[in-house]
Amino acid sequence: MTGSILITGCSSGIGLDAARTLTSRGWTVIASCRNPDDTARLRAEGLNSVTLDYADPGSVESGLTEALDLTGGRLDALFNxxxxxxxxxVEDLPRDALKELFEANLFGWHDLTRRVIPVMRSQGSGRIVNCSSVLGLIPVKWRGAYVASKFALEGLTDVMRMELAEDTSIHVxxxxPGPIGTKFRANAAKAFERWIDWERSxxxxxxxxxxIPRLYSDRPDKLQLGPExxxxxxxxxxxxxxxxxxxYVTTPTYMAGAMRRVLSTRAMDRVLMRR
Incomplete structure (x- = not known):
């Protein structure tokens, strides 16, 4: 099976690898980026690319419209x-920081998915794939905002999967993943510098x-895999x-899934608090 797919977050890492690989497999890939400069770079590489910023509802609407124009109105798959x-x-996390993160990590995904579902309904089929995280399965200290967004994504996706299974052929x-070798840590450092007044904490x-030593370390995680x-x-x-x-992707994710099944909450807390 191949067809048309919209992939978001394609400036680097997971999204870029997916866009290149699926193109080589015969998929019609629309690779979206938040930054117009990255969109231009991907187009220069030969990929179909549109600008789509999850945090901007207008950008979500215009990005999807442009993607559908490129596919003739059909969309067989969406990879959020x-x-x-x-x-x-958590006690140092400002309200506005959490709101802004949820716009990018959850609300924008939901907005785009809701706009795609009618297209898939009308054509009779579709695939929706959401990229969560090992931190959608277990909590880890210092990662409260990200964990909250991924726990929410997991729940929203599970309910959507059940609902769409009742009356459509849309699979969810x-x-x-986690850990994967991407720019994730570098981007997290920028957000930390913007929002967190750690010296007053x-x-x-x-x-x-x-x-801070872990955040700014360039040493890869021992169990890290590549985006492929x-x-x-x-x-x-x-x-x-x-x-x-x-x-599941990577050994830590399989371990997290097993821990969640067999350990009590307190036992899992004791294990995870050692990190």
Whole structure:
């Protein structure tokens, strides 16, 4: 099976690898980016690319319209991808920071998906794949905002999958990566610098001794995989006749899924608080 697919967050990392690989497999790929300069760069590479910023409803609408113009009005698949983190203690997370993160990590995804579903309904089929995270399965200290957005995405996607299964042939899947070698940490550092006044926090010593050295380290995680590992799962979700509801990527994600099944909340807290 191949067809047309809109992939978001394609400036680098997971989205870019998916766009290139699916194009090579015969898919008609529309690769979207938040920044117009990245859109131009992808077009120069030979990819179909549109500008789409999840945090801007007008951009979501215009980006999808342009994508549908490129595919003749049909869209066989949507891969929602592209999110960021604001590393900090929950008590130091400003309200406006959390609101802005949810616009990009959840509300924009929901807006785009709602606009795509009528297209898939009218054509009688479709695939919706949402890129979640290992942190959509388990909580980790210092990642409260990101964990909250991914827990919300998991729940919203699960309900949507059940509802669409009742009266459509639209299949909905989650991909749960982590850790993957991308610019995620560098982008998180920028958000941290923008929003978090860590030196005034009662946890300043913990920031200095624990979070900041890890945040600015260029050392890759020992269990990290490349973006192509996510693309392999995406291909399965798109091309198999009966896609799975969830696709785990990387050893930590499989371990997190197992922990959630077998450990009590307190036992899991004890394990995760050692990180």
């Amino acid at each position: 991808n592209g999110a960021y983190a604001i590393p900090c203690a 899947s989650l991909i749960e 009662p946890r300043a010593a913990q920031y200095r001794d624990s979070l 590992a996510v693309t392999a799962k995406l291909i399965s979700a798109l091309e198999t006749p009966r896609p799975k509801p969830r696709y």
